[in-house]
Amino acid sequence: MSTTVDADLLARARKIFSGRTDASLVEAALEALLQQHRSAEIDAAYLRAYRDTPVDQRDDWGDLAAFADAAARR
Numbered sequence: 001m002s003t004t005v006d007a008d009l010l011a012r013a014r015k016i017f018s019g020r021t022d023a024s025l026v027e028a029a030l031e032a033l034l035q036q037h038r039s040a041e042i043d044a045a046y047l048r049a050y051r052d053t054p055v056d057q058r059d060d061w062g063d064l065a066a067f068a069d070a071a072a073r074r
Helices: 007-016 022-052 064-073
Strands: none
Touching: 007 022
16 A cells, blocks of 8 residues: 555554554554544444434334333332
8 A cells, every 4th residue: 555644644543553564553543543434334223223213112022202201200
């Protein structure tokens, strides 16, 4: 891989990864990027589920609105 990277950004990353190769630094950055992307996918799936399912819709566990009401009364 050959690319141009902001010199200050690279210097700061190299300082954190002192004693490791640039290749390991790039691998760690790519792994972090992929993990962040996966986390965002999971968050989006939760948001869709909550948006698409009304809070008072019954399921095998009951309905969330009734649970919240009961919990508030305790």
